[in-house]
Amino acid sequence: xxxxxxxxxxxxxxxxxxxxxxxxxxxxxxxxxxxxxxxxxxxxxxxxxxxxxxxxxxxxxxxxxxxxxxxxxxxxxxxxxxxxxxxxxxxxxxxxxxxxxxxxxxxxxxxxxxxxxxxxxxxxxxxxxxxxxxxxxxxxxxxxxxxxxxxxxxxxxxxxxxxxxxxxxxxxxxxxxxxxxxxxxxxxxxxxxxxxxxxxxxxxxxxxxxxxxxxxxxxxxxxxxxxxxxxxxxxxxxxxxxxxxxxxxxxxxxxxxxxxxxxxxxxxxxxxxxxxxxxxxxxxxxxxxxxxxxxxxxxxxxxxxxxxxxxxxxxxxxxxxxxxxxxxxxxxxxxxxxxxxxxxxxxxxxxxxxxxxxxxxxxxxxxxxxxxxxxxxxxxxxxxxxxxxxxxxxxxxxxxxxxxxxxx
Amino acid sequence: xxxxxxxxxxxxxxxxxxxxxxxxxxxxxxxxxxxxxxxxxxxxxxxxxxxxxxxxxxxxxxxxxxxxxxxxxxxxxxxxxxxxxxxxxxxxxxxxxxxxxxxxxxxxxxxxxxxxxxxx
Numbered sequence: 367x368x369x370x371x372x373x374x375x376x377x378x379x380x381x382x383x384x385x386x387x388x389x390x391x392x393x394x395x396x397x398x399x400x401x402x403x404x405x406x407x408x409x410x411x412x413x414x415x416x417x418x419x420x421x422x423x424x425x426x427x428x429x430x431x432x433x434x435x436x437x438x439x440x441x442x443x444x445x446x447x448x449x450x451x452x453x454x455x456x457x458x459x460x461x462x463x464x465x466x467x468x469x470x471x472x473x474x475x476x477x478x479x480x481x482x483x484x485x486x487x488x489x490x491x492x493x494x495x496x497x498x499x500x501x502x503x504x505x506x507x508x509x510x511x512x513x514x515x516x517x518x519x520x521x522x523x524x525x526x527x528x529x530x531x532x533x534x535x536x537x538x539x540x541x542x543x544x545x546x547x548x549x550x551x552x553x554x555x556x557x558x559x560x561x562x563x564x565x566x567x568x569x570x571x572x573x574x575x576x577x578x579x580x581x582x583x584x585x586x587x588x589x590x591x592x593x594x595x596x597x598x599x600x601x602x603x604x605x606x607x608x609x610x611x612x613x614x615x616x617x618x619x620x621x622x623x624x625x626x627x628x629x630x631x632x633x634x635x636x637x638x639x640x641x642x643x644x645x646x647x648x649x650x651x652x653x654x655x656x657x658x659x660x661x662x663x664x665x666x667x668x669x670x671x672x673x674x675x676x677x678x679x680x681x682x683x684x685x686x687x688x689x690x691x692x693x694x695x696x697x698x699x700x701x702x703x704x705x706x707x708x709x710x711x712x713x714x715x716x717x718x719x720x721x722x723x724x725x726x727x728x729x730x731x732x733x734x735x736x737x738x739x740x741x742x743x744x745x746x747x748x749x750x751x752x753x754x755x756x757x758x759x760x761x762x763x764x765x766x767x768x769x770x771x772x773x774x
Numbered sequence: 775x776x777x778x779x780x781x782x783x784x785x786x787x788x789x790x791x792x793x794x795x796x797x798x799x800x801x802x803x804x805x806x807x808x809x810x811x812x813x814x815x816x817x818x819x820x821x822x823x824x825x826x827x828x829x830x831x832x833x834x835x836x837x838x839x840x841x842x843x844x845x846x847x848x849x850x851x852x853x854x855x856x857x858x859x860x861x862x863x864x865x866x867x868x869x870x871x872x873x874x875x876x877x878x879x880x881x882x883x884x885x886x887x888x889x890x891x892x893x894x
Contacts (some may be wrong), residue, residue: 371854389841393820397813400857409865412872419875448875451868452797457793458806462813469784506789513786520783695793757801 372399373685379545382612383481383605385470385529394466399537401459402544404737406540409452416448417684426735436686440694443687457695460511460538467534468513471526482525482608492607494600501624503648503700504598504718510538511697516599518577528577528605533577543730544581550641551580552731555587555674561726565668567591567636573625573659574598574643577606578618584639585618591636593618596625625655633664641672645693645701652704663774669718670771674713675762709770718772725770727762812864816857824854 375387375395387395417439425433425442433439443449471478486492491594500517508515516527535547543549568591572581576597595610597603599613600622607620623629625647638659644652659669677686686705693702714720762768796802824843828835845853862869874880881892 371851371858374845374850374854389821389824389843390817394813396820396854397816397841397857400854401809401813402820404858404865408862409868409872412868412875415872415876448868448871450797451871453793453795454805455809456801456866457795458809461788461806461852462810464788465784470801471782472778472783477776508788508790510853511788513788515789520778574782604872658886697788697790 372403375399375541376537377541377545381609383478383485383529383609383649384532385478387470387533391466395534395537398459398463398466399540401455402463402537403540405452405456409455413443413449413452413688414684416446417443421446421449422592424556433683436683436690439683439687440690445500453691454673457511458640460696461536464511464513464530465536467530467537468526470533471529472520474522475521478529479521479523479525481525482604485608485611489607489611490621491611491616492603493620494603498598498600498624499621500598501626501647503651504646507646507699508693508697509646510517516597516602518598523604524601525605525608527599527601528603528609531602532577532579532605532609537768545589546582547579548583549730550672550767551583553728554580554639554641554670554729554769555583557728557731557767557769558668558670561585561724562668562735567639567668569635570594570637570639571596571630571635571662572639572641573608573655574640574646574678575620576602576622578610580641581606581618581639582610582613582615584637584746585615589617591617594621594630594635595619596621596623596628598622598624617671626651628658630662632661632666635662635667636664637668638663639670639672644671645698648700649703649707652712653715656712660717660774665774667774668771669713669716669774670769671709672767672769673704673709673767674701676707676709677730682770710721713770713772718774722773723770724772725762725768728764728767728769816860819856819860820853872891 375392416494420444421439422433425438429438433442498616504515504517512527514520514527518524518527522527523683532547539547545551557586567588568586568592570588570593572578572584572595575581575597576599577597578595581593581595584678585591595603595606595618597606597620603620603622607618610618610620621628647655663669674689677689690702691707692698693700693705710720710723710725794802796805821840824840825835827841827845827849828839833839
């Protein structure tokens with residue numbers, strides 16, 4: 367049973383900016399991580415039994431038919447006491463994680479801001495736009511129950527959103543993204559190196575990069591490249607830049623900007639990457655930004671996106687319901703819209719040649735050591751997709767990370 | 775020094791109407807407080823574990839030594855196992871409900887059962 371336990375929080379990677387975490391804060395993170403794991407592995411699967419044994423039969427009895435849409439299913443499940451308990455616990459655990467992470471950062475906010483400034487001040491690798499207008503879709507939603515979202519500034523030179531994001535990532539992902547939280551970025555690099563061995567990008571743009579956890583592996587993989595991490599949250603960008611500098615990265619520029627209004631030259635990038643970004647943006651913004659990304663790419667450039675796989679006509683309703691859960695109850699409402707879009711249509715409409723589109727999958731890349739055996743036990747979507755046979759495209763085999771994109 | 779109210783800001787509510795899943799939101803509020811208290815007990819238990827390990831190793835039990843303590847692999851494993859066992863104990867009722875859903879035979883009414891098996 368040993369490998370079913372997550373690593374302890376003190377195993378996370380540290381750098382010069384890492385907030386001090388005292389004994390009890392560490393224990394609190396350990397408890398919440400274990401609670402997340404327990405809910406995910408031992409309570410959540412019971413929802414399926416509740417659905418099959420009583421929710422579905424009751425629905426059929428009342429409506430005279432089986433549930434036909436994920437909305438039918440979601441509404442019906444809301445009345446089930448077992449599901450209610452799981453959902454209430456899951457929501458509450460996320461709120462506890464936010465509170466705990468924020469408290470750690472807030473109690474040492476001045477110190478952390480000072481440290482961040484010591485890495486940020488006077489650097490031409492950081493650009494903060496004091497006049498930037500937060501896009502309306504972003505301003506309305508505190509994604510994944512993160513109070514104030516990515517952009518709110520509590521004090522001048524604030525880094526709260528970024529530092530809290532980094533501190534809590536371990537708890538939210540139950541330690542499954544490696545000690546630096548960059549398992550996703552490393553997975554992307556593995557995919558690109560394996561699929562496009564001759565690809566040597568000179569300028570890389572990571573749109574919606576947050577604090578750049580998944581951007582830094584791109585810089586590792588292509589040390590000669592000029593890498594830009596763009597995000598609309600100033601506290602994320604400040605923290606991300608300071609963190610990257612503290613970790614020794616000097617080829618990554620952090621730009622605070624709305625992705626719909628970027629100050630880059632036409633055709634100036636060889637690779638534009640988004641990682642778990644589009645599901646936090648509105649439909650209009652996706653369409654508009656994708657067109658702009660097409661414009662920013664040089665001919666022969668790569669547009670690569672990582673997201674949860676979208677629903678297909680034959681995706682079982684129950685899987686749609688579980689994948690939609692965070693949209694409705696973890697404050698990620700736009701995800702529900704994205705789930706039913708055809709991502710290839712989106713990319714085509716942005717200007718890409720339909721013959722140059724592709725998709726695929728890859729596993730999170732975790733460093734050897736304590737994180738490795740643990741990570742392999744966690745791959746929610748993988749087992750979900752294997753069970754349902756929802757593998758429609760050519761390359762995707764239900765791996766942890768779904769990637770799609772095109773060449774210009 | 776910036777004056778901020780740390781607890782108030784840490785507790786800030788995320789935008790958007792909070793979903794309540796139970797029929798009565800009061801139940802959910804009490805569950806939320808119960809889980810917060812359960813968290814703090816786990817925190818205290820982990821601290822006690824640290825104190826015991828320091829004592830065993832002959833290290834002075836000071837606040838500084840407690841805060842700087844980092845478990846080795848075996849100790850980390852034992853502490854994580856304690857969390858897993860503890861969570862399993864406090865969520866017993868949830869798991870028993872699942873057993874009842876999955877196995878109808880566990881749901882016989884005691885009164886009916888007394889009549890049914892009176893002669894057994």
